[in-house]
Amino acid sequence: MDAVFSDSQNQFRQEVRDWLSANVPGERLPSLDTQKGFDLHRAWEKKLHAGNWGMVTWPEEFGGRGCSLTDWLIFEEEYYRADAPLRVSQNGIFLLGPTIMEYGTDEQKERFLKPMAAGDEIWAQAWSEPGAGSDMAAIRSKAVRDGDEYVISGQKIWSSRAVFADWCFGLFRTDPESSRHHGLSKILVPLDSPGLTVRPIAQLDGDPGFAELFFDEVRVPVSNLLGPENGGWGVAMATAGFERGLLLRSPARFQAAAARLVKLYKQNANRLSSGIKEQVLQAWGDTERFTAATYALVAQVDSGASISSEASANKIFWSEMDRTMHRTAMTIMGMHAELEEGDGAIENGRWLDGYMFSLAGPIYAGTNEIQRNILAERVLGLPRQ
Amino acid sequence: MNLIYTSDQQELIDAADSFFAGEHTVEYMRNLLESDASDDTQTLWNNFAELGLLGLVAPEENSGLAQDFSVMAGIAEMAGNVALTEPLIEIAGISVPVLAQMGATDELNAVISGDLKVLPVCGLSGMVSHADTADMFLIGEGGKARLLDKSDVTLTPLKSIDPLRKLYKVSHAGDGLEAIDQRGAILNASFLCGLSKRMVTLSVDYAKDREQFGKQIGSFQAIKHQLANVHTQIEFTRPIVQLAATQNGRCVHQAKVSSIDTAMLAAETAIQVHGGMGYTFEVSLHMFMKRAWALCGEWGDRNHHINILETMILADDAELGPGTTFSY
Numbered sequence: 123m124d125a126v127f128s129d130s131q132n133q134f135r136q137e138v139r140d141w142l143s144a145n146v147p148g149e150r151l152p153s154l155d156t157q158k159g160f161d162l163h164r165a166w167e168k169k170l171h172a173g174n175w176g177m178v179t180w181p182e183e184f185g186g187r188g189c190s191l192t193d194w195l196i197f198e199e200e201y202y203r204a205d206a207p208l209r210v211s212q213n214g215i216f217l218l219g220p221t222i223m224e225y226g227t228d229e230q231k232e233r234f235l236k237p238m239a240a241g242d243e244i245w246a247q248a249w250s251e252p253g254a255g256s257d258m259a260a261i262r263s264k265a266v267r268d269g270d271e272y273v274i275s276g277q278k279i280w281s282s283r284a285v286f287a288d289w290c291f292g293l294f295r296t297d298p299e300s301s302r303h304h305g306l307s308k309i310l311v312p313l314d315s316p317g318l319t320v321r322p323i324a325q326l327d328g329d330p331g332f333a334e335l336f337f338d339e340v341r342v343p344v345s346n347l348l349g350p351e352n353g354g355w356g357v358a359m360a361t362a363g364f365e366r367g368l369l370l371r372s373p374a375r376f377q378a379a380a381a382r383l384v385k386l387y388k389q390n391a392n393r394l395s396s397g398i399k400e401q402v403l404q405a406w407g408d409t410e411r412f413t414a415a416t417y418a419l420v421a422q423v424d425s426g427a428s429i430s431s432e433a434s435a436n437k438i439f440w441s442e443m444d445r446t447m448h449r450t451a452m453t454i455m456g457m458h459a460e461l462e463e464g465d466g467a468i469e470n471g472r473w474l475d476g477y478m479f480s481l482a483g484p485i486y487a488g489t490n491e492i493q494r495n496i497l498a499e500r501v502l503g504l505p506r507q
Numbered sequence: 508m509n510l511i512y513t514s515d516q517q518e519l520i521d522a523a524d525s526f527f528a529g530e531h532t533v534e535y536m537r538n539l540l541e542s543d544a545s546d547d548t549q550t551l552w553n554n555f556a557e558l559g560l561l562g563l564v565a566p567e568e569n570s571g572l573a574q575d576f577s578v579m580a581g582i583a584e585m586a587g588n589v590a591l592t593e594p595l596i597e598i599a600g601i602s603v604p605v606l607a608q609m610g611a612t613d614e615l616n617a618v619i620s621g622d623l624k625v626l627p628v629c630g631l632s633g634m635v636s637h638a639d640t641a642d643m644f645l646i647g648e649g650g651k652a653r654l655l656d657k658s659d660v661t662l663t664p665l666k667s668i669d670p671l672r673k674l675y676k677v678s679h680a681g682d683g684l685e686a687i688d689q690r691g692a693i694l695n696a697s698f699l700c701g702l703s704k705r706m707v708t709l710s711v712d713y714a715k716d717r718e719q720f721g722k723q724i725g726s727f728q729a730i731k732h733q734l735a736n737v738h739t740q741i742e743f744t745r746p747i748v749q750l751a752a753t754q755n756g757r758c759v760h761q762a763k764v765s766s767i768d769t770a771m772l773a774a775e776t777a778i779q780v781h782g783g784m785g786y787t788f789e790v791s792l793h794m795f796m797k798r799a800w801a802l803c804g805e806w807g808d809r810n811h812h813i814n815i816l817e818t819m820i821l822a823d824d825a826e827l828g829p830g831t832t833f834s835y
């Protein structure tokens with residue numbers, strides 16, 4: 123066990139830092155849930171890609187640098203230290219990309235990974251349905267085989283960024299006789315397909331951050347099937363593992379927020395009640411715990427171990443830490459907390475945005491209640507209900 | 508950067524784990540409770556010496572195993588898992604490395620062979636369990652480590668809620684020393700992780716066994732979620748403790764605070780899951796729970812460590828944010 127970065131890791135960090143300081147936009151980009159913000163975030167993805175920083179852990183042949191996960195944590199630290207823009211291509215690069223590498227055919231890797239890394243094709247996820255949220259095995263949208271095509275009908279909901287994205291991936295019932303998690307397949311669908319209607323849904327902040335997707339006999343080639351037909355559940359669980367686990371939420375973003383919280387506290391310290399101080403220390407401490415745990419997890423994965431149900435503890439921890447930390451910021455801001463911008467608004471309403479989004483953390487990627495069920499049953503071995 | 512044990516290190520920890528689990532059973536603890544006899548502990552100490560546990564972190568020239576301190580922390584967690592009563596971790600994890608630093612070769616060799624017991628004293632409390640079995644005490648005073656003979660001090664018995672802690676106040680406790688206190692805090696935090704983990708295991712076993720409303724109580728979500736919460740807290744406490752054992756600095760204080768919070772939560776959850784049975788002297792839970800309560804205040808209580816963190820984190824020149832966790 124050691125906690126010292128190697129010379130080459132330090133060099134890598136410096137390289138990332140230098141590139142980011144020369145390239146990160148001076149001003150925060152508008153929300154990626156608006157057309158303008160989305161376009162600017164896409165342009166940033168292209169810039170990252172041009173610098174070969176799009177997804178450092180990917181193999182070189184797909185536009186990456188073949189870095190270890192530890193290097194990726196270093197990259198993320200520098201990324202959030204530089205306050206670089208959010209990753210509009212996160213569904214592709216963090217979730218679908220690794221799944222294609224694991225389950226995709228050579229043709230699929232060739233077809234999808236490069237434009238994904240380049241920001242040319244941005245992906246949305248289409249799992250949830252009105253009747254299938256936590257109970258994802260209740261999916262009813264179907265894909266019927268017709269020659270070398272699937273004909274898709276049904277409805278998906280809460281698809282983040284689908285309003286502006288290019289493609290979506292999700293689970294569809296390919297075996298009409300099947301029930302629950304059998305007979306589902308993971309299929310990739312262009313969002314501009316004839317018969318596919320994308321209806322924006324305004325999120326808590328009023329921006330069209332998600333969409334409802336109506337599939338009315340949408341046709342896609344059979345080659346858009348990822349993994350085995352009727353074996354989509356297993357493929358989807360692999361993606362869910364990446365999402366709950368380490369790829370989507372590395373410690374750096376939370377450490378950056380905790381550092382901002384300490385600053386916010388100091389600026390307001392003279393008017394705060396005494397209990398706030400400990401909440402601030404708790405926020406900082408929790409991000410340190412999350413960092414140590416993530417480096418330990420990454421060391422395990424780099425040494426060949428695979429993570430599965432343990433990812434559930436990860437998801438519970440980061441999402442609740444994030445919410446608590448943002449609530450503390452709201453408390454500190456007090457009467458200024460409600461201000462979105464302009465006079466009196468602190469950091470242009472950034473904490474408020476962050477607080478709203480932190481409330482979604484315990485809901486998306488499988489609610490925390492579901493994660494607790496998974497931990498209790500699959501890790502602790504308690505009896506199923 | 509590699510925050511996991513090498514396979515050799517893991518083997519040593521596993522070996523200690525199976526030794527503790529085999530010898531330091533709940534039955535053994537019950538016997539201690541009933542007979543109040545500590546005479547049969549000599550076999551245990553002979554085994555500690557034979558297994559190399561006493562010299563684990565000692566230099567090779569003193570016939571130690573020259574292992575990293577992080578391995579000692581791993582073993583402390585295993586000791587916590589069985590609520591080890593004998594002060595092995597304090598002697599092997601604190602006294603031994605400090606004796607080596609002091610160049611006290613004779614004492615060091617005698618400790619490693621199991622012939623001498625040198626118990627470290629925390630300057631903050633002066634409270635030492637099993638102090639009556641010590642031959643010497645190690646204190647920090649005026650910035651230096653110092654050895655005291657047992658005849659140099661008087662011991663006042665104290666009454667701990669933990670019936671297996673034979674607690675004494677040592678008349679001369681010194682004013683502390685980083686080399687002693689940091690190790691004490693880290694190993695204490697590890698031990699607490701082990702206790703927390705064991706309280707979860709005991710509760711899971713109980714919840715699978717006990718039935719109400721015609722079902723195992725462990726199938727109720729209210730029980731599941733409480734235990735999942737404790738599990739999550741443990742999983743996010745152990746790594747910061749291991750990091751503290753690998754690098755010093757502010758994570759030591761965070762490790763201690765987190766392990767206290769986790770242990771208190773584990774104890775409260777465990778008794779709730781056990782229902783009325785948890786409120787008895789009969790089930791084994793109480794022995795682990797009481798040890799946890801006792802150890803939370805040892806080697807600097809929560810207030811002590813939070814206060815230190817406060818000065819560190821709120822300092823004007825504090826380095827915070829991404830990339831500052833490993834900068835020591």
Ligand SMILES: Cc1cc2nc3c(=O)[nH]c(=O)nc-3n(C[C@H](O)[C@H](O)[C@H](O)COP(=O)(O)OP(=O)(O)OC[C@H]3O[C@@H](n4cnc5c(N)ncnc54)[C@H](O)[C@@H]3O)c2cc1C
Binds near residue numbers: 248255256485
């Ligand atoms: C910001 C955001 C982005 C999202 N992005 C996407 C996306 O891109 N693509 C996509 O497909 N989906 C997305 N979702 C949807 C998300 O995955 C679902 O909201 C989530 O799975 C919960 O489903 P639900 O909303 O139907 O809630 P429900 O399943 O109706 O749950 C409501 C409440 O009941 C609880 N509950 C349900 N079942 C149980 C149980 N068995 N035990 C205990 N409690 C239970 C839940 O925990 C929750 O508290 C997103 C959601 C949010 C908030």
